Amino acid sequence: MRLADLSEHSGVSLATIKYYLREGLLPPGRRINATQAEYDESHLRRLRLVRAMIQVGRIPVATVREVLAHVDDDSLGLTFRLGAALWALPHPTEPSSDPEDDPSTTAAHTLVADLLARLGWRTTCEVGDLNPAHRALVAALATLDRLGYPLDTDDLLPYARTMEQAAAYDLDRMEVLPTPREQAEYAVAGAVLFEPVLLNLRRLAQAEESGRRYGL
Amino acid sequence: MRLADLSEHSGVSLATIKYYLREGLLPPGRRINATQAEYDESHLRRLRLVRAMIQVGRIPVATVREVLAHVDDDSLGLTFRLGAALWALPHPTEPSSDPEDDPSTTAAHTLVADLLARLGWRTTCEVGDLNPAHRALVAALATLDRLGYPLDTDDLLPYARTMEQAAAYDLDRMEVLPTPREQAEYAVAGAVLFEPVLLNLRRLAQAEESGRRYGL
DNA sequence: ATGGCTTGGATAGTGACACTCACCGATGGA
């Protein structure tokens, strides 16, 4: 498979594929001679993953490179490989601009701690705010509070329970894949691509419920 | 309240507030004389909403303007006001580039139709793919399928049920607000700000479950 | 009243980012 074929099969323009190669998002093909290279199915899969991360997940190119480096790092065990790859993903509401000490943020901190305790998520609890998802969650809750829409533990519990089920389901499907690299790729793809599914389901549900309550 | 006070209370820079005024995201203040204007709490609330949409929701300025126009349109009934505002929000995975006829997309279409039927979401079912959330959902499922991670109705049902509960809860809280405009503002803020909460809960759950299964 | 300040408003520029174009020399099929 040549560059042009890769472009053909993926629908990604030639110039863009060259750009990804230059940026190290796509490994170079197997060189045939001085001016030609051969690409295979793994390149196609990787290209689609990159497109998903950039187009769907709006992940900056530099971050994509970082995530993929973890996915490709065969020296890591699966746990760290997954952890590193997923921690490198950007987390919503990151541009926190760190007030760090306003009342909303401290309230959000205790709220999340309380939530984790009631969920029994010991592992997560120990790692605490080293986890970027933890920090982003605190920031999001603080923003909601600051806008005048506070939440409490009881509000969050059912959502957390559902997300727990979702995570278990995700890992179930991941485990059937043959190689650790493919498992890591699946974890990243799932993290990025399943989010819009969830969010759009929520919007549809809002429309439905609104229609039921207020007619048409 | 002067421009500088608005900046002080919101943490948004003076230049940025001027930019928002220029772009019509913030209504002009009540003019006191040729060189000064007065702003009130509603401006502060609006400014925070705009910041939430742009920073957290990453919504383009032009789209924010459109959404706010619907929020402020007193001529609409509440249902249409909410619908218009929420439909104007961008929906994840929109840059579809419309193949429209590939097998993944048609499969996703029937999958969603099946899902809506089993959920009993008649209203949503009738409107069909006019709803941008519906189209975005189809696109997201098609992308997942194309990457080799297909989902079926049984996979999606529990998520949809949970989102249904979330939507009901959102509307409950919205109804206690006094004016239709504040209700519409709440709906937009909830749609934008609650999404990161959900997504980060999911990532935390993934980390927890992964730790439980594979140690550490 | 006057000089230094701030005010709201307008124009042009900045920086980040994801591409995209034009060009190069080498290559390989007709």
Next chain:
DNA sequence: TCCATCGGTGAGTGTCACTATCCAAGCCAT
């Protein structure tokens, strides 16, 4: 032989959310 095509590279483009600078008109302490 010849010329389209290959992969690779440096510079340019378009978008977008700001942001720096300037301006004339008021306010306020001296």
